[in-house]
Amino acid sequence: MSRAWAYGSVLAAGMGLALLPLTTDSNVLLNFLVFMLIVAVAATGWNLLGGYGGQFSFGHAAFFGTGAYAMAILQERAGLNAWVALPAAIALGAAVGSAIGALAFRARLRGSYFALVTLAFAEVFRIVANVLPITGGAAGILIRLRLDPWQFQFADRRVFYWVALGVLVCCLLLVRAIERSRFGAWLVAVRENEDAARALGVDVLAVKVAAITLSAAMTAAAGCLYAQKFLYLDAAIAYGPWISVEALLAPVIGGAGTVFGPVLGALALLGLGELTKAWIGDLTGGSVPGVDLVLFGALLILCVAFAPRGIIGLLSRVRLGVRWARF
Amino acid sequence: MHSPEILLTAVLNGLMTGAIYALIALGLTLVYGVLHIINFAHGAILTAAMFAVYALHAAWGVDPYLALMPLTAGFFALGYGVQRYVIGPASHGDDGNILLVTLGLAIIIENALLAWFRSDTRSIDVPYAFASVEVGGLFLSLPRTIAVAVVVGVALLLWLFLARSRIGAAIRAVAKEKVGAQLCGIDVARVYAVTFGLGAACLAVAASLLMPTYLVNPRVGNAFVLVAFTIVVLGGMGSIPGALLGGLFIGVVESLSGLFLGESLGQIGIFLIFILVLLVRPTGLFGAKA
Amino acid sequence: MGALLTVADVTVRFGGLVAVDRASFAVAEGTITGLIGPNGAGKTTLFAVVSGFLVPQAGRVLFAGEDVTRKPVHVRARLGIARTFQIVQPFAGLSVRENIAVGAYLRRRDRDEALAEADRVARRVGLERLLDRPAAALTVAGRKRLELARALATRPRLLLLDEVLAGLNPSEIRDVLPLIRSIRDEGITILMVEHVMQAVMSLCERVHVLAQGRLIAEGLPAEIARDPRVVEAYLGHGAAARLAAGAVGHA
Numbered sequence: 001m002s003r004a005w006a007y008g009s010v011l012a013a014g015m016g017l018a019l020l021p022l023t024t025d026s027n028v029l030l031n032f033l034v035f036m037l038i039v040a041v042a043a044t045g046w047n048l049l050g051g052y053g054g055q056f057s058f059g060h061a062a063f064f065g066t067g068a069y070a071m072a073i074l075q076e077r078a079g080l081n082a083w084v085a086l087p088a089a090i091a092l093g094a095a096v097g098s099a100i101g102a103l104a105f106r107a108r109l110r111g112s113y114f115a116l117v118t119l120a121f122a123e124v125f126r127i128v129a130n131v132l133p134i135t136g137g138a139a140g141i142l143i144r145l146r147l148d149p150w151q152f153q154f155a156d157r158r159v160f161y162w163v164a165l166g167v168l169v170c171c172l173l174l175v176r177a178i179e180r181s182r183f184g185a186w187l188v189a190v191r192e193n194e195d196a197a198r199a200l201g202v203d204v205l206a207v208k209v210a211a212i213t214l215s216a217a218m219t220a221a222a223g224c225l226y227a228q229k230f231l232y233l234d235a236a237i238a239y240g241p242w243i244s245v246e247a248l249l250a251p252v253i254g255g256a257g258t259v260f261g262p263v264l265g266a267l268a269l270l271g272l273g274e275l276t277k278a279w280i281g282d283l284t285g286g287s288v289p290g291v292d293l294v295l296f297g298a299l300l301i302l303c304v305a306f307a308p309r310g311i312i313g314l315l316s317r318v319r320l321g322v323r324w325a326r327f
Numbered sequence: 328m329h330s331p332e333i334l335l336t337a338v339l340n341g342l343m344t345g346a347i348y349a350l351i352a353l354g355l356t357l358v359y360g361v362l363h364i365i366n367f368a369h370g371a372i373l374t375a376a377m378f379a380v381y382a383l384h385a386a387w388g389v390d391p392y393l394a395l396m397p398l399t400a401g402f403f404a405l406g407y408g409v410q411r412y413v414i415g416p417a418s419h420g421d422d423g424n425i426l427l428v429t430l431g432l433a434i435i436i437e438n439a440l441l442a443w444f445r446s447d448t449r450s451i452d453v454p455y456a457f458a459s460v461e462v463g464g465l466f467l468s469l470p471r472t473i474a475v476a477v478v479v480g481v482a483l484l485l486w487l488f489l490a491r492s493r494i495g496a497a498i499r500a501v502a503k504e505k506v507g508a509q510l511c512g513i514d515v516a517r518v519y520a521v522t523f524g525l526g527a528a529c530l531a532v533a534a535s536l537l538m539p540t541y542l543v544n545p546r547v548g549n550a551f552v553l554v555a556f557t558i559v560v561l562g563g564m565g566s567i568p569g570a571l572l573g574g575l576f577i578g579v580v581e582s583l584s585g586l587f588l589g590e591s592l593g594q595i596g597i598f599l600i601f602i603l604v605l606l607v608r609p610t611g612l613f614g615a616k617a
Numbered sequence: 618m619g620a621l622l623t624v625a626d627v628t629v630r631f632g633g634l635v636a637v638d639r640a641s642f643a644v645a646e647g648t649i650t651g652l653i654g655p656n657g658a659g660k661t662t663l664f665a666v667v668s669g670f671l672v673p674q675a676g677r678v679l680f681a682g683e684d685v686t687r688k689p690v691h692v693r694a695r696l697g698i699a700r701t702f703q704i705v706q707p708f709a710g711l712s713v714r715e716n717i718a719v720g721a722y723l724r725r726r727d728r729d730e731a732l733a734e735a736d737r738v739a740r741r742v743g744l745e746r747l748l749d750r751p752a753a754a755l756t757v758a759g760r761k762r763l764e765l766a767r768a769l770a771t772r773p774r775l776l777l778l779d780e781v782l783a784g785l786n787p788s789e790i791r792d793v794l795p796l797i798r799s800i801r802d803e804g805i806t807i808l809m810v811e812h813v814m815q816a817v818m819s820l821c822e823r824v825h826v827l828a829q830g831r832l833i834a835e836g837l838p839a840e841i842a843r844d845p846r847v848v849e850a851y852l853g854h855g856a857a858a859r860l861a862a863g864a865v866g867h868a
Binding site for chain 1: 560
């Protein structure tokens, strides 16, 4: 894969997505697309650690929530400007990631153990955020409505969509750059075989901690976007299991360890979810909670069983030459 | 400071809750010990069992304790089938895949229950819910006393089964040396399915014991599952005595930290123990092989 | 020539079992040195100590005069110690080129350079036609070559070969022997654990014999083959005497 194609394909996909809002002025559709972008950013973060690094986190909510809460708290309690709060919140998410990573990887937790400990951290954060005064406790925290670009709030929904898309494209370009770097090669080597990587001079611990730090930063950025979009947070939203699950499902279904996997996965997942909800709603004459997630769970199992490289894998079976996790 | 009576009551309550925790953890650790997988669907299966108890009571007025036997058999069959026909074939023997498949099952079960029963919290009314028995001057909750007795009985039965029966011997063989067991002609896939079935059966028993005093909603399993993971990690993955002791210990910790820190922060005590044990000593305090 | 690697009084215990017992030996720079011994003698354990996968309970490992006993594996790799694994450990999901490039990245940051180096090393070990194959698709002989290629790509000063010939058929062995010799001729010092005696005899300048965790003999390959202690270690107590008696009887 040439350099031009590697980065050009990401930019082209970004351009294509940027045109979407021009074709519609449906608020429902725009809201759906923004939500999809937010999940795609979080999933791109998960994918770096899980897809490329082979370390499956079940607790990316810890990073999403930290980004989201930091965004809200820095503005509402510390009086910071939203654009100043944004990098600070991302840095905070990265710091949490690096701390959890340093603890877990130094203790040599792998596989199920790593999944468990990340899950536990996310739950601890959720419980703590639910009682602390600074997070607004169980009542949650509101970000004041100030429709002003200077406040990272936009009267036109499409502008927020483009900003979120910009964040996603930055994350995808970063992942592409990592994929084509020494760090990326080492990360994939760690996923494939830690002992062999070590023997070839790879500092496995450092590589894993760097990966979880970057991964957490991206997922925290998704949290920031969420906070600015919906202007309200509580512990169940910010640190709830839903985002841990969706950040994991999207890459696995789309194609873990590929740049576009998480985006395709998020689109497929949330799109199918909406369609199912609408269909079941028509069928029963009311909304039925959870049906979309039942479908997601089934898709996850089907993917593991029949499409181990997700949608991208299925596509590459059709068009040979697109391969998994190359660097 | 709390008076000694309050403390003693808290400890006793903790031990009684802990007995049920121990049973839930027993199922988890049994599966881990034999299949070497962490079953992330454990909590969801427990929730399903609790709803089954609820539904039997709501539809036909079946007493939870009467429901125990048929549900245990039913959940054994369910667990057997899930391992044999879903987890086994779908995961192609890869640990990461098993992790994802059990997570997928958890999502399906939990949300199917949500779609069917909605998110309302439900409970069942039995006349003996608040009955108590006097033991040595202390008044103990009747349902919880029954629960302790049943858990002790189940643990003994399970031990006898593993120690004496033919399939129990096969299970122990597979747990110790899978390849060797295979070479001796043991059907490993069947042993896996039986073990998974036993794990699910433990949950059906736990659900029948919980329902007279607990409530159920589609997310209730989550609360239990992390507790069960904590117990299993604490007791040593795969260690049955570890699960029993760990269950009692965690029950007491939860009860005491609830007393001192309040309900919601009380849970944190458990998670912190969990994280600490994982980070410091992933083989568990009772030192079983990880 | 001076010693590149010195192992001094190294002891490794697993619980009550002493796997390596006060082993001392040196590997001279620019040589091929063999480490032989019957199964379970502790050869692979000793290799793990030299490459850093195990820290010994006692003793020291010196590399180029520097004490590396407690240095982690990746640091030793940077210093110039590379190893192959007896049970091959390919990055199964990656191509042959990518596998080798992981090793090449140790000395260079640039992707194009690392991939070019991978191609060069692949040609050197005879994998050039398989560069785009997934590593998982290689034959046993191919995987052994891949182990060697990855290790070479790190530009080592000392190459530890753990039974690279095991599992190969005689013609494959014949192909690999000149390759190992040519690696030495480039100035890379080699320490090899090997069961294929014919290879040890033809390649090694010096041989150390390990039995039950102890080094029992060292010398030129020809000397070692005649050493009664070595014969006994392989064939059991009294074997040397019986063999000698047999030889006399025939004379």
